[in-house]
Each structure stands twice: as C-alpha cells, then as structure tokens.
C-alpha cells in the first residue's frame with residue numbers, strides 16, 4: 094500500500110501537479126519542506142534586523158517611510174512562510190525553538206553588519222535582487238502552499254529591489270564624492286556575501302538532487318547564481334560602481350560572465366554560526382521572544398475567557 098502511494102505521488106510530481114496540504118506525501122518530502130520553508134521564514138524575520146538598524150537614521154522622511162514599508166513587508170513574508178510551514182504539521186513554537194536554539198538556519202547574508210546608509214540601497218539592490226532570482230522559481234514549487242506564498246512575496250520583493258537601486262542611483266548621480274565612495278564601499282562589502290546566498294556549488298549541495306527530483310528546487314544553485322551575476326554586471330555599469338572581482342568578465346563562448354573564486358570557507362563559517370553578527374542577530378531574536386512572552390500569555394488568557402463559540 095505504502096509503495097502504491099509513493100508511486101502515485103511520484104506520478105503527480107512527474108506530471109508537474111501541485112501537492113496540497115491534505116494530499117499524501119512521503120515523510121522525507123514533508124521534512125524537506127519544513128526545513129526549507131521554516132528557514133526561509135527565519136531569514137525574513139532575521140533579515141529585518143540589519144535594516145531596522147537604519148530606520149531611525151534615514152536621511153529623509155521619504156527614505157524612512159520606504160525603509161519602514163520594506164521592513165514591515167519582510168515581517169509579513171515571514172508570517173506567510175511560517176503559516177505555509179504549519180500546513181505541514183509543525184507548530185510555530187517548534188519552528189521558533191529551532192531558530193532560538195541554533196538548530197535551524199537562516200540566510201547567511203543577514204550575519205553581516207550594516208555600517209552606512211549606502212548599505213540600505215545596496216541590500217535592496219543586491220540582497221533583494223538575489224532573493225528575487227532565487228524565489229521566482231519557487232512560485233512553481235510542487236508544494237502549493239509554498240508556491241502561493243511566493244507569488245505574493247515576489248511582487249513585494251520587486252519593490253524592495255527597485256527602491257534600493259533607485260536610492261543608490263540618486264547617491265551616484267546627485268551625491269558628493271564622499272557619498273559616491275560610500276556606495277562603492279558598500280558594494281565592495283556586500284557583493285561576495287550576496288552571491289553566496291544562492292547556496293554551495295551544485296557539486297557540494299547535499300539537498301539539491303532530491304529537491305530537484307521533487308520539483309521543490311526548479312533551478313540549481315549555480316545556475317541561479319550565474320543568472321544573478323549576469324543581470325547585475327549591467328546594472329553596476331549603469332550605476333557607475335565596480336564589482337569587487339577582478340576575474341569578472343564576459344565569456345563569449347559561454348554567453349555569460351566568468352567570475353572569481355568564492356571563499357566557501359567564509360560561507361560555511363557564517364552558516365555555522367561564526368559570522369560577523371550571528372551572535373547578536375540570534376540574541377536579538379531570543380530577547381524579542383522572551384520580552385514578548387507576556388503578550389502571548391495575555392492573548393492566551395484572553396482567548397480562554399471568551400465564551401466558547403456556540404456550535405454553529
């Protein structure tokens with residue numbers, strides 16, 4: 094019986110069908126999705142911290158309002174994604190516990206410091222740009238609740254990327270020499286960590302084969318990374334910044350850019366918890382959880398006092 098169920102499931106996947114929460118699915122498929130969706134949600138919530146750092150220091154009211162909207166969007170993306178993960182039978186408390194105890198991952202990129210205002214535009218341009226490249230294919234992920242969450246998230250991400258690029262364009266075209274230098278410094282610091290966001294090389298990616306077999310990962314890590322690099326080189330040229338990779342150059346034969354060696358030891362060090370800001374990011378999340386305990390308790394106490402809804 095189990096075999097027949099698995100065969101039917103595989104036939105659905107091969108036919109390009111979507112799997113809904115109520116459908117039968119192999120335990121490993123369920124576990125893989127809880128892993129990826131919850132870590133994606135953690136990334137959105139932790140991702141609010143580096144940018145939140147600049148909301149009170151935005152240079153104008155317009156930039157403050159835009160940054161506020163972006164950080165608020167990311168909180169919402171986290172909630173959609175936790176809700177998608179809960180359709181697989183895990184509770185939000187379990188997901189948060191995995192993050193707070195360091196068992197769950199979140200995107201490496203959010204473990205770097207945001208040192209100047211130009212970091213805000215650079216994160217919008219490069220980090221949200223990379224996130225869009227990675228998230229568009231997930232709109233066709235075989236697990237329907239995840240795919241549906243992605244469609245709405247991708248629409249909002251494109252606003253995030255555009256506002257970042259426009260902010261840098263303003264600094265590069267109207268800014269002082271010091272502001273132009275500030276942009277170049279931010280690009281120098283964020284370029285390599287941004288291309289690491291796509292994950293390890295395909296031949297060092299333990300989850301890719303199975304995730305591609307199941308239609309969870311539609312495009313490989315290296316392919317998305319290459320697509321992002323090819324799209325960004327042109328944008329950098331228009332912006333008037335250089336990307337900090339002397340080996341970056343167009344390869345006519347490959348019809349894409351060759352680029353330098355990525356320092357995967359840095360990547361694994363950051364993923365392993367030893368990046369520049371890992372401890373403070375995780376501490377900020379644990380503090381928020383503990384400081385917010387009274388709100389959860391009050392809400393639960395209030396809910397318990399509500400007269401049981403008469404049976405309809």
Ligand code: 3HC
Pocket residue numbers: 128129132133136137140167198199200201202220221224227289290291292293297298299300301304310314364
């Ligand atoms: N940061 C942290 N961990 C990473 C990572 C990164 N950039 N890239 C890979 N890893 C981890 C994987 O999670 C996996 O560890 P695990 O098995 O314990 O989960 C390990 O490194 C090996 O990597 P694999 O390539 O085998 O893992 P995946 O097949 O899961 O591919 C992924 C990694 C491409 C990130 C994939 O999980 C994915 O597409 N996730 C959903 C999208 C996502 O999380 N995007 C980044 C978030 S940024 C964001 O959305 C915020 C936006 O507002 C800016």
